Amino acid sequence: MSKKPRTPAVKRMFRKLDGILLLDKPQGLSSNQALQRVRHLFRAEKAGHTGSLDPLATGLLPVCFGEATKIAGLLLGSRKAYETTAELGLTTDSDDADGAPLLQRDVPEFDDARIEAALAPLRGPIRQRAPIFSALKQGGEPLYAKARRGETIEAPERDVVVHDLRLLRRDRNRLCLQVECGSGTYVRSLVRDMGEHLGCGAHVATLRRQWVDPFTAPRMYRLEELQALAEGQGEAALDACLLPIEAGLAGFPRVVVDAAQAHRLGQGQRLRLEGVSPAELVAIHDETGRILGLGEIDSDLILRPGRLFTWTTEAAVGGRQA
Structure with a gap:
């Protein structure tokens, strides 16, 4: 029986495209995976994102196409805001829910004043130790690569600025926090350190990036929404979702x-x-x-x-x- 001839794959043609897409990154994808999805959807020759979000995280990921990649570094250093849920009583090796459990502890009774006392030292200019599962490089290699091989890692410390860190609400052993911070700040580290101040440990259960300066009231697009536009209305409708490069330089x-x-x-x-x-x-x-x-x-x-x-x-x- 003769085999049916294979249909040759159609080579995707990419195009020159300039602009900024405010992507609502879904949970479960790395920032690079999300970037590649939208790059292929838009058929953009060149694309880059402006600051990684962990796979667990959702929310604003500005994606720069074409000439807009020249300002990606400026957006990377911008002020950002997050809403996060901290799960008390358990620490993990990645400081979030995607990591392996390290230590389970009882959560003592405490009021909002005790939480405030744990948050206060984490505001302003602080010295922060990065998570061992992070994209920071040591010897030219990301820390997460070393951690996955089981190597002993001394995570580096660096100076960061936390402009706002406050309790929004509490549901038993879960604290919902508002965070506004400068470049290089790890919300996972803030939650980890808060948990140690409380004496019970904590990790990030959920994390959503709300805005990145200057996009403080962003109209974000979900991957499913962009896919539907591409299939239903074509590339002109997709291109209408892009902001001009000027929008990223408003400040x-x-x-x-x-x-x-x-x-x-x-x-x-x-x-x-x-x-x-x-x-x-x-x-x-x-x-x-x-x-x-x-x-x-x-x-x-x-x-x-x-x-x-x-x-x-x-x-x-x-x-x-x-």
């Missing part, structure tokens, strides 16, 4: 240049400006409002171009050739 000082100045910037030249103030980082726009790139204004009010978007440099090259 930075804005500088507007005319066409001649934009051309010079695209050639890498510096500009002397009037009516501006020195700034380490500014968002440079043309007179139509389109973003051209990032730069710095020094004490002599000289604008030094930094990372420029391709349309800025390509326009300058095209103009020179003409």
Whole structure:
């Protein structure tokens, strides 16, 4: 009996696409898995996310396509807000519900004042020890890779800032907490350390990222919603979900240049400006409002171009050739 010939796989064609998608990451996927799902859905040549969420976590994961990847590092360092549920009485090796149990302890009786006393030392500028299951690298390798091999790990400590940490509600041995923090803060570490202050241990049972500055009231899209748009209305409907790159730079000082100045910037030249103030980082726009790139204004009010978007440099090259 002859075998039926196999239908050759259709090679997916990717396209140039610029913009920012505010993805509502589902539970159970790593940030990279979620990124690859939307990248293939949008057929984007280039994509990157702005700060990992654990597989257990849900919520806002800004995904940058194309030229927007040039500002991903800025969003990575932004202020973020979370709602988390801390389960008291059990510590795990990952400090969350996905980890293996380490120690079970009785949960003593305590009131909200005792919880407040445990939270107070974890606010403000603090020194925090990262979880051993984290993406931090040691010797060029993520800690989680070493931990999975059973290696003994001394998790590093680093300085972080916790702007807000408070109890929202309590349901027996579960505490719902609101967290607002700066870059590099691990909510799992906050919950772990709170549990030790209470004397019973704790781990993260649920975690949801609510916002990332400057997207403080985000319209997020679920994977299922994007898939339905792609199948029902096509790529134009998908593309309408994207924010322009300018939206990710809303919190930075804005500088507007005319066409001649934009051309010079695209050639890498510096500009002397009037009516501006020195700034380490500014968002440079043309007179139509389109973003051209990032730069710095020094004490002599000289604008030094930094990372420029391709349309800025390509326009300058095209103009020179003409």
